Amino acid sequence: xxxxxxxxxxxxxxxxxxxxxxxxxxxxxxxxxxxxxxxxxxxxxxxxxxxxxxxxxxxxxxxxxxxxxxxxxxxxxxxxxxxxxxxxxxxxxxxxxxxxxxxxxxxxxxxxxxxxxxxxxxxxxxxxxxxxxxxxxxxxxxxxxxxxxxxxxxxxxxxxxxxxxxxxxxxxxxxxxxxxxxxxxxxxxxxxxxxxxxxxxxxxxxxxxxxxxxxxxxxxxxxxxxxxxxxxxxxxxxxxxxxxxxxxxxxxxxxxxxxxxxxxxxxxxxxxxxxxxxxxxxxxxxxxxxxxxxxxxxxxxxxxxxxxxxxxxxxxxxxxxxxxxxxxxxxxxxxxxxxxxxxxxxxxxxxxxxxxxxxxxxxxxxxxxxxxxxxxxxxxxxxxxxxxxxxxxxxxxxxxxxxxxxxxxxxxxxxxxxxxxxxxxx
Ligand SMILES: *[C@@H]1O[C@H](CO)[C@@H](O)[C@H](O)[C@H]1NC(C)=O
Ligand SMILES: *[C@@H]1O[C@H](CO)[C@@H](O)[C@H](O)[C@H]1NC(C)=O
Ligand SMILES: *[C@@H]1O[C@H](CO)[C@@H](O)[C@H](O)[C@H]1NC(C)=O
Numbered sequence: 001x002x003x004x005x006x007x008x009x010x011x012x013x014x015x016x017x018x019x020x021x022x023x024x025x026x027x028x029x030x031x032x033x034x035x036x037x038x039x040x041x042x043x044x045x046x047x048x049x050x051x052x053x054x055x056x057x058x059x060x061x062x063x064x065x066x067x068x069x070x071x072x073x074x075x076x077x078x079x080x081x082x083x084x085x086x087x088x089x090x091x092x093x094x095x096x097x098x099x100x101x102x103x104x105x106x107x108x109x110x111x112x113x114x115x116x117x118x119x120x121x122x123x124x125x126x127x128x129x130x131x132x133x134x135x136x137x138x139x140x141x142x143x144x145x146x147x148x149x150x151x152x153x154x155x156x157x158x159x160x161x162x163x164x165x166x167x168x169x170x171x172x173x174x175x176x177x178x179x180x181x182x183x184x185x186x187x188x189x190x191x192x193x194x195x196x197x198x199x200x201x202x203x204x205x206x207x208x209x210x211x212x213x214x215x216x217x218x219x220x221x222x223x224x225x226x227x228x229x230x231x232x233x234x235x236x237x238x239x240x241x242x243x244x245x246x247x248x249x250x251x252x253x254x255x256x257x258x259x260x261x262x263x264x265x266x267x268x269x270x271x272x273x274x275x276x277x278x279x280x281x282x283x284x285x286x287x288x289x290x291x292x293x294x295x296x297x298x299x300x301x302x303x304x305x306x307x308x309x310x311x312x313x314x315x316x317x318x319x320x321x322x323x324x325x326x327x328x329x330x331x332x333x334x335x336x337x338x339x340x341x342x343x344x345x346x347x348x349x350x351x352x353x354x355x356x357x358x359x360x361x362x363x364x365x366x367x368x369x370x371x372x373x374x375x376x377x378x379x380x381x382x383x384x385x386x387x388x389x390x391x392x393x394x395x396x397x398x399x400x401x402x403x404x405x406x407x408x409x410x411x412x413x414x415x416x417x418x419x420x421x422x423x424x425x426x
Contacts, residue, residue, distance in 0.1 A: 099193030099201065099213055101233070108236040110289045111200075113243040115323040117301050122326040126264050126344040127353075129329055133340055136333060145259075145339055146357045154182035154226075155358045158339055160210065162251060163229035163261040164242040164328055166321065168274045170263045170345055171230035172368040176384045178227035181360030184216050185227035191216060196233035199241050199250075208254035209241065229261075234280055238288035242328055252335040259339040260332060264325050266346055267318035274317075277371075281317065290320065 096102065124132070137144055145156040155161075161183070163174050175187035189195060190213045198213035215222045232240035241247030251258065275281055284290040292303030302320070309316045325342075332340035341357045343350050351362030366384035369375075374383065 097189075097191075097193035099195075099197040101194060101197060101235070101237070103197075104236045106236050106287070110238060110287065110294055112245045112295045112298060113240075113288070113290070114245060114298055114327075115243065115302065115320065116327050116330060118319060118323055119326060121329055122322045124329075126262075126342045126347065130342055133329075133332065133342075136336070140336055142336060146359070150359070154178075155360055157259045157341070157358055158257045159183070159224075159226040159259070160214075160255065161227045161259040161261050162209075162231070162241070162255075163227065163263070164231070165229065165261075165263045166240075166270070166274075166324065167230060167232070167280060168270055168277060169265045170368075172370045172383065173366060174261065174263060175227065175229045176366045176368055177354065177360060177364045178358075180364035180366075181358065183226040183360075184223040186216060186225050186229075188230040190214070190225060190228075194233060195228055195231045196239045197237065199231060199247070200237055200239035200244075203241070203244075203246055203250045206250075209250050234283035235287045238283070240288075242324060243288075243290075248328070248331050252331075252338060256335070256337045257339075259341060260328065262325065262328055262340075262342045263350075264342060264344050265321075267321040268314065269346075270321055271314050271317045275312075291316075 121129070134144065145158060148156045150156045155178070161178065163171065165171050165174065172187050175185045179185040186195065190198070190210075192198065192213040192215075195210070195213060198211075199209045202209050202211050210225065210228065214225045216225050217223075232243075239247075241251060251260070289295065290302075291306040292299035292301070293306070305319060306313070306316050329342075332338055343353050343357075347353070351365040354360065354365060355362040363386070365387065367387050368384040370383060374380065
Protein backbone atom coordinates (compact mmCIF):
# COMPACT_ATOMS: atom_id res chain seq x y z
CA UNK A 1 0.00 0.00 0.00
CA UNK A 2 1.38 3.37 -0.74
CA UNK A 3 2.04 5.92 1.87
CA UNK A 4 -0.54 8.39 0.68
CA UNK A 5 -3.34 5.87 0.94
CA UNK A 6 -2.11 5.02 4.43
CA UNK A 7 -2.18 8.63 5.48
CA UNK A 8 -5.62 9.04 3.97
CA UNK A 9 -6.91 6.07 5.92
CA UNK A 10 -5.52 7.47 9.11
CA UNK A 11 -7.20 10.77 8.38
CA UNK A 12 -10.49 9.03 7.77
CA UNK A 13 -10.10 7.11 10.98
CA UNK A 14 -9.36 10.26 12.89
CA UNK A 15 -12.43 11.94 11.51
CA UNK A 16 -14.52 8.91 12.28
CA UNK A 17 -13.51 9.12 15.89
CA UNK A 18 -14.79 12.64 16.20
CA UNK A 19 -17.92 12.09 14.24
CA UNK A 20 -18.66 9.22 16.55
CA UNK A 21 -17.76 6.00 14.92
CA UNK A 22 -19.86 3.13 16.17
CA UNK A 23 -18.56 2.26 19.54
CA UNK A 24 -18.04 -1.38 18.83
CA UNK A 25 -15.49 -0.38 16.25
CA UNK A 26 -13.76 1.98 18.58
CA UNK A 27 -13.50 -0.73 21.13
CA UNK A 28 -12.11 -3.15 18.60
CA UNK A 29 -9.48 -0.66 17.62
CA UNK A 30 -8.51 -0.19 21.21
CA UNK A 31 -8.21 -3.63 22.51
CA UNK A 32 -7.49 -6.00 19.78
CA UNK A 33 -6.83 -4.83 16.35
CA UNK A 34 -5.66 -1.31 16.20
CA UNK A 35 -2.03 -2.12 16.00
CA UNK A 36 -2.59 -3.98 12.81
CA UNK A 37 -4.69 -1.28 11.37
CA UNK A 38 -3.57 1.24 8.85
CA UNK A 39 -1.34 4.02 9.86
CA UNK A 40 2.13 5.27 10.25
CA UNK A 41 4.20 3.97 13.05
CA UNK A 42 4.60 7.30 14.70
CA UNK A 43 0.83 7.47 14.92
CA UNK A 44 0.65 4.20 16.75
CA UNK A 45 -0.61 5.74 19.96
CA UNK A 46 -2.78 8.39 18.36
CA UNK A 47 -6.19 6.73 18.74
CA UNK A 48 -5.80 6.55 22.50
CA UNK A 49 -5.10 10.26 22.62
CA UNK A 50 -7.92 10.87 20.20
CA UNK A 51 -10.37 8.93 22.26
CA UNK A 52 -9.25 10.60 25.42
CA UNK A 53 -9.74 13.99 23.75
CA UNK A 54 -13.09 12.83 22.49
CA UNK A 55 -14.22 11.79 25.95
CA UNK A 56 -13.15 15.10 27.42
CA UNK A 57 -14.85 16.98 24.60
CA UNK A 58 -17.99 14.95 25.06
CA UNK A 59 -18.13 15.75 28.71
CA UNK A 60 -17.55 19.46 28.12
CA UNK A 61 -20.12 19.51 25.37
CA UNK A 62 -22.66 17.81 27.60
CA UNK A 63 -21.99 20.17 30.48
CA UNK A 64 -22.37 23.31 28.43
CA UNK A 65 -25.33 21.77 26.69
CA UNK A 66 -26.99 21.07 30.03
CA UNK A 67 -26.38 24.61 31.26
CA UNK A 68 -27.70 26.21 28.07
CA UNK A 69 -30.82 24.13 27.98
CA UNK A 70 -31.78 23.87 31.60
CA UNK A 71 -35.42 24.51 31.01
CA UNK A 72 -35.91 22.91 27.65
CA UNK A 73 -37.41 19.51 28.11
CA UNK A 74 -36.78 18.37 24.62
CA UNK A 75 -33.06 19.06 24.96
CA UNK A 76 -33.02 17.40 28.34
CA UNK A 77 -34.41 14.32 26.72
CA UNK A 78 -31.64 14.35 24.17
CA UNK A 79 -29.09 14.80 26.85
CA UNK A 80 -30.25 11.84 28.83
CA UNK A 81 -30.16 9.76 25.66
CA UNK A 82 -26.61 10.86 25.27
CA UNK A 83 -25.83 9.78 28.78
CA UNK A 84 -27.51 6.46 28.34
CA UNK A 85 -25.34 5.95 25.32
CA UNK A 86 -22.32 6.82 27.37
CA UNK A 87 -23.16 4.34 30.09
CA UNK A 88 -23.69 1.68 27.51
CA UNK A 89 -20.27 2.39 26.11
CA UNK A 90 -18.70 2.05 29.53
CA UNK A 91 -20.44 -1.24 30.11
CA UNK A 92 -19.38 -2.59 26.76
CA UNK A 93 -15.81 -1.64 27.15
CA UNK A 94 -15.14 -3.36 30.46
CA UNK A 95 -11.74 -3.26 32.07
CA UNK A 96 -8.72 -3.20 29.80
CA UNK A 97 -7.48 -6.60 28.73
CA UNK A 98 -4.40 -7.97 30.37
CA UNK A 99 -2.38 -8.48 27.19
CA UNK A 100 -2.70 -5.12 25.73
CA UNK A 101 -0.88 -3.41 22.90
CA UNK A 102 -1.69 -0.14 24.67
CA UNK A 103 1.13 -0.95 27.05
CA UNK A 104 3.66 -0.55 24.27
CA UNK A 105 4.83 2.40 22.24
CA UNK A 106 7.04 2.77 19.23
CA UNK A 107 9.98 3.13 21.61
CA UNK A 108 9.77 -0.56 22.32
CA UNK A 109 12.98 -1.91 20.90
CA UNK A 110 12.48 -4.48 18.13
CA UNK A 111 13.28 -7.96 19.41
CA UNK A 112 15.98 -9.99 17.62
CA UNK A 113 14.78 -12.50 15.05
CA UNK A 114 16.39 -14.98 12.75
CA UNK A 115 15.77 -17.12 9.71
CA UNK A 116 18.04 -19.73 8.18
CA UNK A 117 19.74 -19.02 4.88
CA UNK A 118 17.81 -20.81 2.20
CA UNK A 119 18.61 -24.47 1.72
CA UNK A 120 17.24 -27.45 -0.20
CA UNK A 121 14.80 -28.21 2.60
CA UNK A 122 12.83 -25.27 1.33
CA UNK A 123 12.19 -26.87 -2.03
CA UNK A 124 10.30 -29.82 -0.62
CA UNK A 125 6.54 -29.76 -0.90
CA UNK A 126 4.62 -30.19 2.35
CA UNK A 127 3.82 -33.78 1.42
CA UNK A 128 7.48 -34.53 0.71
CA UNK A 129 8.58 -32.97 3.95
CA UNK A 130 5.95 -34.87 5.95
CA UNK A 131 7.27 -38.09 4.48
CA UNK A 132 10.73 -37.19 5.74
CA UNK A 133 9.34 -36.17 9.10
CA UNK A 134 7.34 -39.34 9.57
CA UNK A 135 10.39 -41.42 8.64
CA UNK A 136 12.37 -39.61 11.34
CA UNK A 137 9.68 -40.41 13.94
CA UNK A 138 9.66 -44.06 12.95
CA UNK A 139 13.44 -44.33 13.10
CA UNK A 140 13.19 -43.06 16.65
CA UNK A 141 10.37 -45.46 17.49
CA UNK A 142 8.07 -42.60 18.28
CA UNK A 143 4.32 -42.90 18.03
CA UNK A 144 2.42 -40.91 15.47
CA UNK A 145 -0.74 -39.50 17.01
CA UNK A 146 -2.71 -40.13 13.80
CA UNK A 147 -2.00 -43.81 14.13
CA UNK A 148 -3.56 -43.91 17.57
CA UNK A 149 -7.25 -44.21 18.30
CA UNK A 150 -9.23 -42.19 20.74
CA UNK A 151 -12.88 -42.63 21.57
CA UNK A 152 -13.67 -39.42 23.29
CA UNK A 153 -11.12 -36.79 22.28
CA UNK A 154 -11.90 -34.45 19.44
CA UNK A 155 -8.51 -35.13 17.92
CA UNK A 156 -5.67 -37.52 18.65
CA UNK A 157 -3.19 -34.69 18.21
CA UNK A 158 -1.59 -33.64 21.48
CA UNK A 159 -2.83 -30.25 22.68
CA UNK A 160 -2.25 -27.44 22.48
CA UNK A 161 -2.03 -27.22 18.73
CA UNK A 162 -0.05 -24.11 17.87
CA UNK A 163 -0.53 -22.94 14.33
CA UNK A 164 2.45 -20.94 13.15
CA UNK A 165 1.15 -19.89 9.74
CA UNK A 166 1.73 -16.30 8.83
CA UNK A 167 -1.30 -14.08 8.28
CA UNK A 168 -2.93 -14.81 4.92
CA UNK A 169 -2.10 -18.47 5.13
CA UNK A 170 -5.42 -19.81 6.34
CA UNK A 171 -5.11 -18.84 9.99
CA UNK A 172 -8.85 -18.32 10.41
CA UNK A 173 -9.66 -21.35 8.26
CA UNK A 174 -7.60 -23.52 10.61
CA UNK A 175 -9.19 -22.01 13.71
CA UNK A 176 -12.57 -22.79 12.20
CA UNK A 177 -11.47 -26.31 11.33
CA UNK A 178 -10.44 -27.21 14.87
CA UNK A 179 -13.40 -25.45 16.35
CA UNK A 180 -15.69 -27.43 14.07
CA UNK A 181 -13.90 -30.54 15.30
CA UNK A 182 -14.76 -29.72 18.89
CA UNK A 183 -11.50 -28.20 20.10
CA UNK A 184 -11.62 -24.87 21.96
CA UNK A 185 -9.95 -22.75 19.31
CA UNK A 186 -8.77 -19.18 19.26
CA UNK A 187 -7.65 -16.86 16.50
CA UNK A 188 -5.63 -13.67 17.13
CA UNK A 189 -6.89 -12.89 20.64
CA UNK A 190 -8.12 -14.79 23.62
CA UNK A 191 -10.45 -13.21 26.17
CA UNK A 192 -7.34 -12.11 28.03
CA UNK A 193 -6.02 -10.12 25.08
CA UNK A 194 -3.79 -10.42 22.13
CA UNK A 195 -2.08 -13.82 21.79
CA UNK A 196 1.13 -12.34 20.40
CA UNK A 197 1.56 -10.13 23.46
CA UNK A 198 0.75 -12.92 25.84
CA UNK A 199 3.29 -15.16 24.14
CA UNK A 200 5.93 -12.47 24.08
CA UNK A 201 5.53 -11.51 27.73
CA UNK A 202 5.58 -15.18 28.72
CA UNK A 203 8.70 -15.83 26.73
CA UNK A 204 10.48 -12.90 28.31
CA UNK A 205 9.41 -14.15 31.76
CA UNK A 206 10.22 -17.80 30.96
CA UNK A 207 6.60 -18.81 31.48
CA UNK A 208 4.76 -21.34 29.32
CA UNK A 209 3.84 -19.60 26.05
CA UNK A 210 0.11 -19.24 26.65
CA UNK A 211 0.20 -18.97 30.43
CA UNK A 212 -2.61 -16.61 31.51
CA UNK A 213 -4.21 -16.53 28.07
CA UNK A 214 -5.15 -20.17 27.76
CA UNK A 215 -8.77 -20.23 28.86
CA UNK A 216 -11.95 -19.36 27.06
CA UNK A 217 -15.06 -18.72 29.11
CA UNK A 218 -18.27 -19.69 27.51
CA UNK A 219 -21.64 -19.80 29.19
CA UNK A 220 -20.01 -19.53 32.58
CA UNK A 221 -17.65 -22.40 31.95
CA UNK A 222 -13.90 -21.94 31.57
CA UNK A 223 -12.48 -24.14 28.83
CA UNK A 224 -8.82 -24.81 28.27
CA UNK A 225 -7.79 -23.52 24.87
CA UNK A 226 -6.63 -26.34 22.65
CA UNK A 227 -5.81 -24.56 19.42
CA UNK A 228 -4.36 -21.13 18.62
CA UNK A 229 -3.61 -19.40 15.33
CA UNK A 230 -2.69 -15.97 14.07
CA UNK A 231 -0.40 -15.66 17.04
CA UNK A 232 1.86 -12.91 15.74
CA UNK A 233 1.56 -9.18 15.68
CA UNK A 234 3.41 -6.45 13.93
CA UNK A 235 3.40 -4.13 16.86
CA UNK A 236 4.63 -2.38 18.64
CA UNK A 237 5.41 -4.78 20.09
CA UNK A 238 6.23 -6.96 17.11
CA UNK A 239 6.35 -10.61 18.03
CA UNK A 240 6.14 -13.89 16.15
CA UNK A 241 7.06 -17.02 18.10
CA UNK A 242 8.38 -18.60 14.95
CA UNK A 243 10.64 -15.68 13.98
CA UNK A 244 11.85 -14.08 17.18
CA UNK A 245 14.74 -15.64 19.04
CA UNK A 246 13.59 -17.99 21.75
CA UNK A 247 9.99 -18.23 20.55
CA UNK A 248 10.12 -21.77 19.19
CA UNK A 249 12.43 -22.87 21.99
CA UNK A 250 9.86 -21.65 24.53
CA UNK A 251 7.23 -23.86 22.91
CA UNK A 252 9.51 -26.91 22.94
CA UNK A 253 10.64 -26.26 26.48
CA UNK A 254 7.25 -25.76 28.07
CA UNK A 255 5.06 -27.86 25.81
CA UNK A 256 7.44 -30.59 24.67
CA UNK A 257 4.56 -32.80 23.63
CA UNK A 258 2.42 -30.24 21.88
CA UNK A 259 1.58 -30.03 18.19
CA UNK A 260 2.88 -27.51 15.73
CA UNK A 261 0.73 -26.96 12.69
CA UNK A 262 1.82 -25.17 9.57
CA UNK A 263 -0.22 -24.41 6.49
CA UNK A 264 2.07 -23.36 3.70
CA UNK A 265 1.17 -21.56 0.57
CA UNK A 266 2.77 -20.66 -2.72
CA UNK A 267 4.97 -17.83 -1.45
CA UNK A 268 4.38 -15.63 -4.49
CA UNK A 269 0.61 -15.82 -4.14
CA UNK A 270 1.00 -15.19 -0.44
CA UNK A 271 3.00 -12.03 -1.12
CA UNK A 272 0.42 -10.80 -3.60
CA UNK A 273 -2.25 -11.35 -1.02
CA UNK A 274 -0.51 -9.89 2.01
CA UNK A 275 0.66 -6.75 0.29
CA UNK A 276 -2.98 -5.75 -0.14
CA UNK A 277 -3.59 -6.35 3.53
CA UNK A 278 -3.29 -2.87 4.96
CA UNK A 279 0.10 -1.86 6.19
CA UNK A 280 1.11 -5.24 7.46
CA UNK A 281 4.21 -5.61 5.29
CA UNK A 282 5.12 -2.01 5.89
CA UNK A 283 5.06 -2.69 9.61
CA UNK A 284 7.09 -5.82 9.18
CA UNK A 285 9.74 -3.58 7.72
CA UNK A 286 9.49 -0.51 9.93
CA UNK A 287 8.40 -1.89 13.31
CA UNK A 288 9.68 -5.46 13.21
CA UNK A 289 12.71 -4.66 11.06
CA UNK A 290 12.15 -7.80 9.04
CA UNK A 291 14.18 -6.18 6.27
CA UNK A 292 17.24 -7.05 8.33
CA UNK A 293 18.19 -3.42 8.87
CA UNK A 294 18.41 -3.49 12.65
CA UNK A 295 19.88 -6.61 14.15
CA UNK A 296 23.27 -6.62 12.50
CA UNK A 297 25.25 -9.73 11.67
CA UNK A 298 22.51 -12.19 12.56
CA UNK A 299 20.25 -10.97 9.77
CA UNK A 300 22.89 -9.63 7.39
CA UNK A 301 21.92 -12.21 4.78
CA UNK A 302 18.37 -10.85 4.78
CA UNK A 303 19.41 -7.25 4.75
CA UNK A 304 21.68 -7.86 1.77
CA UNK A 305 18.88 -9.62 -0.02
CA UNK A 306 16.45 -6.83 0.79
CA UNK A 307 18.64 -4.00 -0.36
CA UNK A 308 19.50 -5.69 -3.65
CA UNK A 309 15.89 -6.42 -4.55
CA UNK A 310 13.86 -4.41 -6.95
CA UNK A 311 11.12 -2.06 -5.91
CA UNK A 312 8.26 -4.41 -5.13
CA UNK A 313 10.35 -6.86 -3.13
CA UNK A 314 8.25 -9.80 -4.23
CA UNK A 315 11.19 -12.15 -4.30
CA UNK A 316 12.41 -10.95 -0.94
CA UNK A 317 9.15 -11.63 0.82
CA UNK A 318 8.70 -14.93 -0.98
CA UNK A 319 12.16 -16.02 0.20
CA UNK A 320 11.36 -14.76 3.67
CA UNK A 321 8.18 -16.80 3.67
CA UNK A 322 9.93 -19.95 2.49
CA UNK A 323 12.77 -19.52 4.96
CA UNK A 324 10.17 -19.33 7.72
CA UNK A 325 8.82 -22.70 6.61
CA UNK A 326 12.35 -24.02 6.48
CA UNK A 327 13.12 -22.75 9.98
CA UNK A 328 10.11 -24.53 11.41
CA UNK A 329 10.97 -27.73 9.54
CA UNK A 330 14.52 -27.68 10.86
CA UNK A 331 13.23 -27.05 14.35
CA UNK A 332 10.76 -29.92 14.46
CA UNK A 333 13.35 -32.34 13.07
CA UNK A 334 15.50 -31.46 16.08
CA UNK A 335 12.78 -31.37 18.73
CA UNK A 336 11.48 -34.82 18.24
CA UNK A 337 8.92 -34.96 21.04
CA UNK A 338 6.81 -32.35 19.35
CA UNK A 339 4.23 -33.45 16.82
CA UNK A 340 4.33 -31.64 13.51
CA UNK A 341 1.66 -31.39 10.86
CA UNK A 342 2.22 -29.48 7.65
CA UNK A 343 -0.20 -29.17 4.76
CA UNK A 344 -0.23 -27.04 1.66
CA UNK A 345 -3.09 -24.73 0.86
CA UNK A 346 -3.02 -25.38 -2.89
CA UNK A 347 -2.99 -29.14 -2.42
CA UNK A 348 -6.37 -30.47 -3.62
CA UNK A 349 -5.95 -33.14 -0.98
CA UNK A 350 -5.49 -30.67 1.87
CA UNK A 351 -8.82 -31.50 3.51
CA UNK A 352 -8.26 -35.20 3.21
CA UNK A 353 -4.78 -34.92 4.70
CA UNK A 354 -6.00 -32.75 7.55
CA UNK A 355 -8.65 -35.34 8.31
CA UNK A 356 -5.99 -38.04 8.30
CA UNK A 357 -3.66 -36.18 10.66
CA UNK A 358 -6.22 -34.70 13.02
CA UNK A 359 -9.18 -37.09 12.97
CA UNK A 360 -11.44 -34.08 12.30
CA UNK A 361 -13.66 -34.50 9.23
CA UNK A 362 -12.49 -32.72 6.10
CA UNK A 363 -15.94 -31.13 5.83
CA UNK A 364 -14.74 -28.83 8.60
CA UNK A 365 -12.41 -27.10 6.15
CA UNK A 366 -14.12 -23.85 5.25
CA UNK A 367 -13.28 -20.86 3.15
CA UNK A 368 -12.90 -17.92 5.48
CA UNK A 369 -12.85 -14.17 4.94
CA UNK A 370 -11.46 -12.47 8.03
CA UNK A 371 -11.80 -8.84 6.94
CA UNK A 372 -14.92 -6.68 6.97
CA UNK A 373 -15.39 -6.56 3.19
CA UNK A 374 -16.80 -10.01 2.82
CA UNK A 375 -19.52 -9.30 5.32
CA UNK A 376 -20.28 -5.91 3.82
CA UNK A 377 -20.65 -7.27 0.35
CA UNK A 378 -22.53 -10.45 1.08
CA UNK A 379 -24.42 -9.86 4.33
CA UNK A 380 -23.24 -13.33 5.25
CA UNK A 381 -23.73 -14.12 8.92
CA UNK A 382 -20.49 -16.05 9.12
CA UNK A 383 -16.97 -15.28 7.99
CA UNK A 384 -16.58 -18.86 6.85
CA UNK A 385 -18.52 -21.06 4.46
CA UNK A 386 -18.11 -24.41 2.79
CA UNK A 387 -15.79 -24.32 -0.22
CA UNK A 388 -17.32 -23.48 -3.57
CA UNK A 389 -20.33 -21.25 -3.92
CA UNK A 390 -22.87 -22.53 -1.42
CA UNK A 391 -24.62 -19.23 -0.86
CA UNK A 392 -25.31 -18.40 -4.46
CA UNK A 393 -22.78 -15.61 -4.40
CA UNK A 394 -22.13 -15.73 -8.10
CA UNK A 395 -23.89 -12.43 -8.53
CA UNK A 396 -21.97 -10.66 -5.84
CA UNK A 397 -19.42 -8.28 -7.33
CA UNK A 398 -16.53 -9.73 -5.44
CA UNK A 399 -13.97 -12.39 -5.90
CA UNK A 400 -16.30 -14.53 -3.83
CA UNK A 401 -15.70 -17.47 -6.05
CA UNK A 402 -12.05 -17.07 -5.45
CA UNK A 403 -11.37 -20.12 -3.36
CA UNK A 404 -8.12 -18.92 -1.93
CA UNK A 405 -8.80 -19.35 1.71
CA UNK A 406 -8.67 -16.32 3.98
CA UNK A 407 -8.09 -14.30 0.96
CA UNK A 408 -10.42 -11.98 -0.79
CA UNK A 409 -10.32 -8.97 1.37
CA UNK A 410 -8.31 -6.01 0.46
CA UNK A 411 -8.82 -4.97 3.97
CA UNK A 412 -7.23 -2.75 6.50
CA UNK A 413 -7.47 -4.95 9.54
CA UNK A 414 -6.58 -8.41 10.35
CA UNK A 415 -9.42 -9.55 12.35
CA UNK A 416 -10.31 -11.37 15.44
CA UNK A 417 -12.66 -14.00 14.18
CA UNK A 418 -14.08 -14.60 17.59
CA UNK A 419 -14.91 -11.02 18.45
CA UNK A 420 -18.68 -11.44 18.40
CA UNK A 421 -18.79 -14.44 20.69
CA UNK A 422 -16.38 -13.05 23.14
CA UNK A 423 -17.97 -9.70 23.69
CA UNK A 424 -20.79 -11.13 25.68
CA UNK A 425 -18.65 -13.15 27.91
CA UNK A 426 -16.02 -10.85 29.16
C1 LIG B 1 -0.89 -3.91 30.38
O1 LIG B 1 -2.10 -3.24 30.56
C2 LIG B 1 -3.10 -4.00 31.20
C3 LIG B 1 -4.34 -3.19 31.23
O2 LIG B 1 -4.13 -1.88 31.64
C4 LIG B 1 -2.63 -4.42 32.58
O3 LIG B 1 -3.61 -5.20 33.21
C5 LIG B 1 -1.35 -5.22 32.43
O4 LIG B 1 -0.85 -5.61 33.69
C6 LIG B 1 -0.32 -4.42 31.68
N1 LIG B 1 0.85 -5.26 31.44
C7 LIG B 1 2.08 -4.83 31.59
C8 LIG B 1 3.17 -5.79 31.29
O5 LIG B 1 2.33 -3.71 31.96
C1 LIG C 1 3.53 -19.89 -7.36
O1 LIG C 1 2.66 -18.98 -7.98
C2 LIG C 1 3.30 -18.21 -8.98
C3 LIG C 1 2.34 -17.10 -9.37
O2 LIG C 1 1.03 -17.55 -9.43
C4 LIG C 1 3.73 -19.12 -10.11
O3 LIG C 1 4.32 -18.38 -11.15
C5 LIG C 1 4.71 -20.14 -9.53
O4 LIG C 1 5.07 -21.08 -10.51
C6 LIG C 1 4.13 -20.87 -8.34
N1 LIG C 1 5.18 -21.61 -7.70
C7 LIG C 1 5.08 -22.89 -7.40
C8 LIG C 1 6.24 -23.52 -6.72
O5 LIG C 1 4.08 -23.54 -7.66
C1 LIG D 1 -27.40 -6.48 2.47
O1 LIG D 1 -28.43 -5.95 3.30
C2 LIG D 1 -28.76 -4.61 3.02
C3 LIG D 1 -29.75 -4.15 4.08
O2 LIG D 1 -30.66 -5.16 4.41
C4 LIG D 1 -29.30 -4.50 1.60
O3 LIG D 1 -29.65 -3.18 1.30
C5 LIG D 1 -28.24 -4.99 0.64
O4 LIG D 1 -28.71 -4.98 -0.69
C6 LIG D 1 -27.77 -6.40 1.01
N1 LIG D 1 -26.63 -6.74 0.19
C7 LIG D 1 -26.48 -7.92 -0.39
C8 LIG D 1 -25.26 -8.11 -1.21
O5 LIG D 1 -27.31 -8.80 -0.29
